[in-house]
Amino acid sequence: MNGRRSPYEIYWEILVYCKSPRSFTAVINRCDLNSKTGQEYLEFLHSKGYLSVMKDGEKSTYVATERAGDYIALFTEIYQKLFDTIPGFRL
Amino acid sequence: MKDNTIMQFKNELNSFFMLVLLNLVFGAMAMAFGMQFVVSSVLGLNGLQPSVVLRALTGAFSLMCFGLGLMWILSSARILKGITGIRREYRKRSEPVPGEILTGWIVRLMAHYRENKKRIAWMMIICTLGGSVFLALGILNVVQGIGAGDITTRLLSVIAAGINLTIGCVSLRFSLYFQKYSAAWDLRLQETVRSEETLKKSMGIDKE
Numbered sequence: 151m152n153g154r155r156s157p158y159e160i161y162w163e164i165l166v167y168c169k170s171p172r173s174f175t176a177v178i179n180r181c182d183l184n185s186k187t188g189q190e191y192l193e194f195l196h197s198k199g200y201l202s203v204m205k206d207g208e209k210s211t212y213v214a215t216e217r218a219g220d221y222i223a224l225f226t227e228i229y230q231k232l233f234d235t236i237p238g239f240r241l
Numbered sequence: 242m243k244d245n246t247i248m249q250f251k252n253e254l255n256s257f258f259m260l261v262l263l264n265l266v267f268g269a270m271a272m273a274f275g276m277q278f279v280v281s282s283v284l285g286l287n288g289l290q291p292s293v294v295l296r297a298l299t300g301a302f303s304l305m306c307f308g309l310g311l312m313w314i315l316s317s318a319r320i321l322k323g324i325t326g327i328r329r330e331y332r333k334r335s336e337p338v339p340g341e342i343l344t345g346w347i348v349r350l351m352a353h354y355r356e357n358k359k360r361i362a363w364m365m366i367i368c369t370l371g372g373s374v375f376l377a378l379g380i381l382n383v384v385q386g387i388g389a390g391d392i393t394t395r396l397l398s399v400i401a402a403g404i405n406l407t408i409g410c411v412s413l414r415f416s417l418y419f420q421k422y423s424a425a426w427d428l429r430l431q432e433t434v435r436s437e438e439t440l441k442k443s444m445g446i447d448k449e
Binding site: 154241 | 249257260340352356429433437
């Protein structure tokens with residue numbers, strides 16, 4: 151997903167994608183982030199309790215926690231409301 | 242509520258796609274007619290111009306049309322590139338569309354608007370300028386037609402005036418449509434900023 155996204159939109163993308171356990175590389179590829187910013191976002195979400203890290207030997211995967219579900223639901227509601235409440239464009 | 246959201250999303254995406262696509266076509270027409278009129282005016286190949294001054298004036302306007310047409314096409318193509326991907330995905334997916342997929346598309350459109358906001362504003366200027374130039378060119382054609390001696394020249398001038406005046410009016414209309422689109426998305430961007438404040442406060446998320 152390209153373009154200018156806000157940090158909250160990126161959090162949402164990461165959390166939705168991490169509903170199933172995902173590796174760091176998979177997350178940054180899917181969410182179109184570079185390693186540095188990807189690491190920052192993942193650490194931040196982990197520190198806030200939205201992501202948990204599962205270790206399997208040397209391999210680490212990220213998975214969204216129950217708390218992430220609240221964020222995803224609230225975000226989804228807010229963004230869908232943008233199309234419900236604001237008069238749209240039509241030819 | 243979700244059905245309404247999907248319907249509105251679909252209508253809006255299709256409307257904007259059509260607007261940009263038509264805009265691309267008109268940009269191409271502007272460039273083509275601009276080039277044609279430059280050649281015919283400067284070289285005087287069609288012999289329509291009753292005076293050298295009028296011929297030079299038509300040539301200059303035509304050159305402006307050509308340049309505007311080129312910018313018109315480039316800007317339209319860049320805007321179109323961003324929305325065709327989302328539209329393709331939307332068309333491939335059969336309903337009902339899961340809420341998260343729909344939200345993902347909304348996020349992408351939002352990102353697309355943020356990225357192309359200046360370009361869309363530029364498009365409004367190009368459409369207004371292009372429309373004005375074509376209207377002026379159409380008026381010049383009318384003047385040429387009035388001043389022409391024979392029926393054939395007069396008829397050709399009327400046809401040229403018709404084409405130019407039509408392109409001019411449609412271009413000005415496009416400018417209004419872009420303004421309308423921009424107004425809707427600016428409102429959504431403002432609402433997003435307000436909503437993100439809510440997200441930040443209620444969920445305790447605050448990235449430095």
